[in-house]
Amino acid sequence: MSTPYLQVTDLKVAFPTPDGLVNAVNGVTFSVDKGQTLAIVGESGCGKSVTSLAVMGLHNRRVAQISGSVVVNVADQAPIDIVSAPEDDVRVLRGRAISMIFQDPMSSLHPYYSVGAQVAEAYLLHHDVSKEEAFAEAVRALARVGIPEAESRAKNFPHEFSGGMRQRAMIAMALVNEPTLVIADEPTTALDVTVQAQIIGLLRDLQKEFGMAIIIITHDLGVVADIADDVAVMYGGRIVEQAPVRDVFYRPQMPYTMGLLASIPRLDGGHDERLRTIPGQPPSMINLPTGCAFKARCPYVELVGGDRCASELPNLVAAGDGHLVRCHLDEDTRLRVAAEALNRQGAM
Ligand SMILES: Nc1ncnc2c1ncn2[C@@H]1O[C@H](COP(=O)(O)OP(=O)(O)OP(=O)(O)O)[C@@H](O)[C@H]1O
Ligand SMILES: [Mg+2]
Numbered sequence: 001m002s003t004p005y006l007q008v009t010d011l012k013v014a015f016p017t018p019d020g021l022v023n024a025v026n027g028v029t030f031s032v033d034k035g036q037t038l039a040i041v042g043e044s045g046c047g048k049s050v051t052s053l054a055v056m057g058l059h060n061r062r063v064a065q066i067s068g069s070v071v072v073n074v075a076d077q078a079p080i081d082i083v084s085a086p087e088d089d090v091r092v093l094r095g096r097a098i099s100m101i102f103q104d105p106m107s108s109l110h111p112y113y114s115v116g117a118q119v120a121e122a123y124l125l126h127h128d129v130s131k132e133e134a135f136a137e138a139v140r141a142l143a144r145v146g147i148p149e150a151e152s153r154a155k156n157f158p159h160e161f162s163g164g165m166r167q168r169a170m171i172a173m174a175l176v177n178e179p180t181l182v183i184a185d186e187p188t189t190a191l192d193v194t195v196q197a198q199i200i201g202l203l204r205d206l207q208k209e210f211g212m213a214i215i216i217i218t219h220d221l222g223v224v225a226d227i228a229d230d231v232a233v234m235y236g237g238r239i240v241e242q243a244p245v246r247d248v249f250y251r252p253q254m255p256y257t258m259g260l261l262a263s264i265p266r267l268d269g270g271h272d273e274r275l276r277t278i279p280g281q282p283p284s285m286i287n288l289p290t291g292c293a294f295k296a297r298c299p300y301v302e303l304v305g306g307d308r309c310a311s312e313l314p315n316l317v318a319a320g321d322g323h324l325v326r327c328h329l330d331e332d333t334r335l336r337v338a339a340e341a342l343n344r345q346g347a348m
Pocket of ligand 1: 022024042044045046048050051285
């Protein structure tokens with residue numbers, strides 16, 4: 001078997017705060033290969049962004065406590081572990097081999113410089129060319145992400161772009177150096193549905209063209225269904241289920257994933273078009289519960305029996321081809337309650 005482009009192993013990230021140590025990521029393992037898309041989903045605060053910032057090497061090493069490894073296998077060079085490599089080596093990778101599209105383009109685009117100048121700057125960081133050549137490269141990148149009249153629009157300032165156009169500009173900036181891995185953290189949440197679909201379509205087209213690996217972080221299971229090959233479901237800073245996208249939608253095995261699926265608004269409307277949320281609160285990341293982090297909200301704790309869910313952290317175990325699940329229920333019971341839950345829901 002060949003080595004995947006990105007291999008994350010037992011990644012942990014904690015932040016000391018006046019209230020205590022925030023255990024944001026508690027041992028996450030996954031890999032992504034070229035041409036593949038991994039979606040990371042889960043409720044607010046479960047550690048998705050902290051994971052992606054660790055992959056990018058963007059945490060402040062003097063503050064964050066990071067362990068585990070994030071190995072990037074760049075062609076023709078020794079593998080680099082973002083967690084332990086010298087910061088200078090990480091900087092060379094970042095923006096070039098791996099790059100990130102952030103949620104809010106306004107906070108990442110500088111208001112005082114033209115969009116083209118900012119994309120050109122990203123190119124100049126990694127290429128020894130003249131400003132003019134870099135600007136020409138920026139115009140090409142803007143055209144590639146579907147900005148019309150890219151040559152003249154490149155001279156515009158961010159506030160002269162619509163929200164969708166700014167998001168495209170962000171993508172151009174992330175892709176101008178033709179990275180092998182792109183991390184998109186909620187790249188469409190600020191956009192209306194039509195523009196969201198365009199942006200996702202664009203990422204897919206660019207992936208076909210360049211064979212990039214993509215990690216997409218999203219709350220939107222519709223986006224997941226559209227773009228992901230595999231899905232990692234996070235809860236309390238851990239992966240609680242990971243599987244090929246079809247399995248996640250049709251054979252979920254972790255009660256938390258079942259809850260997420262049940263919270264998709266039904267297309268056939270009915271009375272309840274609002275997003276139904278899973279009752280209860282996510283766990284505190286400062287005082288992580290012992291046992292299964294989902295136990296307080298899980299409807300099936302009694303089916304496991306004893307106090308296992310309360311006392312023993314379930315391992316992430318194989319539950320089918322490429323399917324991993326962290327739950328004490330046995331596989332037959334998991335599949336049965338999932339089928340019941342999906343039937344009740346009637347949507348899937
Ligand atoms: N620099 C930091 N210092 C202290 N705590 C932090 C820091 N960054 C994140 N956290 C905490 O770590 C946990 C995970 O945060 P993270 O941003 O990864 O969540 P998320 O899954 O991306 O959520 P969302 O969907 O809202 O973006 C949260 O409890 C958050 O408050
Ligand atoms: Mg986030």
